[in-house]
Amino acid sequence: MRRVSIFGATGSIGRNTVDLIARNPGAYDVVAVTGGRNIALLAEQARALRADIAVTCHDDCLEPLRDALAGSGVAVAAGRAALIEAARRPADWVMSAIVGADGLAPGLAALETGATLALANKESLVTAGPLLMQTARDHGATVLPVDSEHSAVFQALVGEDIAAVERVIITASGGAFRDWPLDRLARATVAQASTHPNWDMGQRITIDSASMFNKALEVIETKEYFGIAPDRIEVLVHPQSLVHALVGFRDGALMAHLGAHDMRHAIGYALNWPERADLPVARLDLAKIGQLEFRAPDPQRYPALELAYRVMELGGLAGAALIAAKDCALDAFIDGRIGFLQMADVVSRVIDRFSGNNGPISAGIDLDTLARADHLASCYAHEAIARSVEEQA
Numbered sequence: 001m002r003r004v005s006i007f008g009a010t011g012s013i014g015r016n017t018v019d020l021i022a023r024n025p026g027a028y029d030v031v032a033v034t035g036g037r038n039i040a041l042l043a044e045q046a047r048a049l050r051a052d053i054a055v056t057c058h059d060d061c062l063e064p065l066r067d068a069l070a071g072s073g074v075a076v077a078a079g080r081a082a083l084i085e086a087a088r089r090p091a092d093w094v095m096s097a098i099v100g101a102d103g104l105a106p107g108l109a110a111l112e113t114g115a116t117l118a119l120a121n122k123e124s125l126v127t128a129g130p131l132l133m134q135t136a137r138d139h140g141a142t143v144l145p146v147d148s149e150h151s152a153v154f155q156a157l158v159g160e161d162i163a164a165v166e167r168v169i170i171t172a173s174g175g176a177f178r179d180w181p182l183d184r185l186a187r188a189t190v191a192q193a194s195t196h197p198n199w200d201m202g203q204r205i206t207i208d209s210a211s212m213f214n215k216a217l218e219v220i221e222t223k224e225y226f227g228i229a230p231d232r233i234e235v236l237v238h239p240q241s242l243v244h245a246l247v248g249f250r251d252g253a254l255m256a257h258l259g260a261h262d263m264r265h266a267i268g269y270a271l272n273w274p275e276r277a278d279l280p281v282a283r284l285d286l287a288k289i290g291q292l293e294f295r296a297p298d299p300q301r302y303p304a305l306e307l308a309y310r311v312m313e314l315g316g317l318a319g320a321a322l323i324a325a326k327d328c329a330l331d332a333f334i335d336g337r338i339g340f341l342q343m344a345d346v347v348s349r350v351i352d353r354f355s356g357n358n359g360p361i362s363a364g365i366d367l368d369t370l371a372r373a374d375h376l377a378s379c380y381a382h383e384a385i386a387r388s389v390e391e392q393a
């Protein structure tokens, strides 16, 4: 039986992972499941999967978790250190689906055991791609992409020589405002930005999709995961979101990956890799779909994209700064302190300050350095937000 652990089991990716594992109960020995505040679901998952341990990242959720699992035989624990300890428990396959920078430490701990890490947590690659990939190499571990675009690129590269790749194109739905007149964008409301044209996701990722900050992170993820040079990575707006990515080769061939909007495809591919197995996802009827559209992203509509290329050029801690600044700017937009377009302005100002000659950009990357960069970028972001608010007044 394969030993598996699921970090962030109660989230959107985590629930889809649990769904696939629960369909084939004889095949898996579940080691750890982790969550945050959704204790009822975490306990239900731990019981259903007969996990060895359930962990919540919040200390104050330990007692409710203990109560919910009383008599089940499942061990319980809470807090960041407990998450890392759970990641050190031997497992063959570990899903990294915690949201945000907190996903990095458990992911590194799992790689240090030599496990295969199915990586949904894109923030890990953006903040510390070189550290993550080097840790995998040092311990003979494997990282498999779960973000749908990167799973698509990974699949298009099977049997290919990476040296023959000329370009990688990741697609973007274009988000809530893809067809809005540009002059309306500055006045876009939180409610408008929180409505995705193609699917239902959490509010933060939906707004990141409208602003294309999500795609900006995915461009960096492409560089870090596949080692593709920034000038060979392109973004293409594709409103139907059925082509997830394309890989262009030196002979001009373009390999596209198509699939339904269902994260269980990418999760299931990582779970069954290197084989393919039956998955409960819809099959595309292209004759019925009829048309697929593509357009170049307008830099004025999506200023976040240009920031991704600046961050890649800077390297070092710029990715950590991007994640921290983006999260602060997003909070400020959701709280009504800054407008939609000011999110990119704020992040741009933070990146500029980071790239000053005396900035910490060239420092070596380890977890302490990253924590300091996160703190510094958040401070810079709060100052930039305050300036934006003043400028508006």
Ligand code: NDP
Pocket: 007, 008, 009, 010, 011, 012, 013, 014, 034, 035, 036, 037, 038, 039, 057, 096, 097, 098, 099, 100, 102, 103, 120, 121, 122, 123, 146, 147, 148, 201, 202, 205, 263
């Ligand atoms: P969700 O917000 O739905 O779930 C996040 C999970 O992490 C939950 O289990 C949550 O617990 C837990 N969690 C929250 N904060 C912390 C913390 N500080 N420490 C430890 N655990 C925490 O996120 P998604 O599933 O949507 O996304 C997970 C990751 O996958 C993200 O990095 C995202 O960018 C990426 N991704 C998501 C896609 C999607 O379709 N959703 C597609 C591609 C990538 P609880 O809910 O119990 O509080």
Ligand code: MG
Pocket: 147, 148, 149, 218
């Ligand atoms: Mg994606």
